[in-house]
Amino acid sequence: MTLTVADTRLNPTVKHRPAAGFSTITLIIRRYNPEIDAEPYWRDYDVDVLPTDRILDALHTIKWEQDGSLTFRRSCAHGVCGSDAMRINGRNRLACKTLVKDLDPSKPIYVEAIKGLPLEKDLVVDMEPFFAAFRQVQPFLQSSTPPPAGRERLQSAEERERFDDTTKCILCAACTTSCPVFWTDGQYFGPAAIVNAHRFIFDSRDEAADVRLDILNDREGVWRCRTTFNCTEACPRGIQITKAISEVKAATIRGPQRVKVA
């Protein structure tokens, strides 16, 4: 009988040695099964990985070879769909964009669900409050004037550049769930909703900036932002989120046209 990777780990008398190029890392994962557990608990797993493997690969290895009950979301696995945002070593990141070599593989790597949204199971949270805030800012182009006859609404390169940064959002919720204000006040719109409002408020073709600014000029709107910059640092797309929120703050006072571009 040949010993597989999983077998050597079950038998403590067999010294486990990773294959050439691989090294064994430890993942400590915050597990929770609502049907069994009263509260979440931590569990450790050893995985053989290449330095260029991603945390998502390690999670796959655990799920496929060690513990099939481990539950997490992932779809495209290439940093586009925004399904696998999780807190890795204390910071929100996408598991599919976090390489083992960019962390410290000699120490255990802590993986837990993003904070501030209801925990459903293991690394899966209920995203509905997050999407509800997103829908509230009316994230779609609104115009009361018809486009010029026979052509689309034109926009100069400069006008497009004005909101280019905030078009990059993939709605992974890494920013919103890194925000200390959002953790304690779930009514706060959160960075992602404001980013998506910014994307239309500063779009020259859109005519509903006033409506969105009115929605966000609220106790639970942009003024809840305490500029901790956790969102900017967490964003896997590198969006300057706190800057965008500051521009929306300024727009509620001066109007979008009079906000200076840094």
Place this chain on the structure above:
Amino acid sequence: MVSTRPAPELPPTRTSPRLSLPKAPAGTVYRGHEGMWSWVLHRITGVGIFFFLLVHIMDTALVRVSPQVYDGVIATYKNPIMGLGEMALVAAIVFHAFNGLRIILIDFWSFGTKHQRAMFWTVIVLWVVVMAGFVPRQLITIIEEFPR
């Protein structure tokens, strides 16, 4: 066809845990950078200053009740512990004031968000400079006013 047999018990991965797992079922502390910690400090110093002001307004208001009682209360403050407390108060106010200016710049200066980190360290340097001027003086006052 769906199997109705219960899943076989998995053997435990290891008999004794090799490393100590975190006990807290709550998550780990978020590892934010300068922005988050400056906000935490701003909150703590802000709440601290609020409680000082509360006591300060109440003891000052005593003058209207009775100047003798006011003098008595102020006299109880004249001890080394309150001297050290004053030092903590000045430390909190100096940080809160400089960091408050930083937050105003973040909100109202278009380059503020870009330079927030540099501004945070500027706040820390200014705090150290002010405290370096104040702390030795205050310590001398405490020692001279309260000989053993």
